[in-house]
């Protein structure tokens with residue numbers, strides 16, 4: 007099978023998420039990293055790209071990359087957009103319009119209207135527009151989803167999602183360039199922490215429960231005075247299958263490292279998974295005993311078996327979760343090229359529709375927070 011060509015925008019030297027993408031895309035040998043516009047400073051982007059082996063396909067800007075790749079017969083099969091939020095819409099739109107498949111970092115856009123435009127564009131061009139809710143690539147997250155879908159815990163009554171970390175707890179970080187943009191309304195829009203991390207947790211709740219969020223009520227606060235946008239939020243929500251949702255997200259929770267956790271409580275069982283110990287899933291059957299499911303145990307579910315690489319007992323981590331998103335996309339691109347059906351266990355990568363739903367939730371959280379927790383419709387107008 008011929009390798010697919012992969013390119014990246016953003017994710018330059020010292021960036022937070024660039025290395026995880028490069029590790030994830032390279033892991034299974036499906037993609038060759040051949041092109042990039044890795045930094046917003048042209049020289050730095052070209053120099054770093056060349057160090058990464060991109061030679062004349064290390065571009066100084068995404069516009070140059072779009073022009074250069076469009077002109078090539080061996081143009082990239084997939085472009086990852088890993089720049090700060092405010093640039094996602096413009097870059098994703100331009101590449102989709104020119105016939106490229108895109109994996110866009112979250113949040114996909116800054117507004118609901120932009121999100122709708124991307125969804126329509128992906129549908130009309132027939133190109134893949136995925137959104138990097140990369141934590142849904144963890145093998146045991148996929149297994150939780152499969153367990154819920156096959157009825158192992160019965161009808162889901164309640165889902166509790168958290169994404170709380172303490173990395174922005176230092177008020178002295180106001181000028182840190184890696185932190186500053188995350189609380190600047192001009193660069194992130196109406197929400198900081200919910201749009202940054204809360205949407206991962208909310209999307210994961212939907213992904214695992216197989217339901218969409220319909221309504222929500224939010225309490226948003228900025229614990230560090232100088233911040234205009236929230237660094238902590240508590241969100242109650244309801245889903246279209248009747249499940250009640252609770253979500254806490256925070257960036258000032260010192261002692262929490264990367265606290266993405268999901269608990270799902272059904273009529274006949276409960277599940278608990280935490281990203282900091284991603285190789286164990288706790289399952290409590292009604293009237294049974296607490297069981298620990300280990301990633302890599304044989305025959306868990308097709309979705310879990312497909313996404314597990316190293317032997318049971320050897321920890322797998324976040325770049326391998328990203329690798330599972332990339333292997334889904336490799337399969338999707340091959341199916342697109344060959345006109346063949348996809349393995350259903352691989353057809354799980356998050357879509358532009360998910361990015362749009364998150365944007366609608368972001369706006370509902372921001373508005374509800376300003377209205378003392380009023381319950382608001384959380385669906386994008388397109389899906390009402």
Ligand SMILES: NC(=O)C1=CN([C@@H]2O[C@H](COP(=O)(O)OP(=O)(O)OC[C@H]3O[C@@H](n4cnc5c(N)ncnc54)[C@H](OP(=O)(O)O)[C@@H]3O)[C@@H](O)[C@H]2O)C=CC1
Pocket residue numbers: 015016017018019020021022023024043044045046047050067068088089090091093111112113138139140141183184202
């Ligand atoms: N899915 C996930 O789990 C995660 C997603 N993210 C998302 O990824 C995105 C990037 O976040 P993160 O890596 O933390 O951000 P960083 O600020 O750490 O890095 C951003 C990178 O993009 C470069 N850049 C900025 N503007 C452009 C541009 N116009 N063209 C090319 N490169 C550009 C920056 O260059 P320079 O240094 O010169 O500014 C830098 O290399 C965000 O949208 C964030 O929400 C982040 C972490 C995890």
Ligand SMILES: O=C1CO[C@H](CO)[C@@H](O)[C@@H]1O
Pocket residue numbers: 171173202203206264
């Ligand atoms: O998506 C994300 C996941 O986690 C990080 C926090 O540790 C965020 O900064 C980021 O944007």
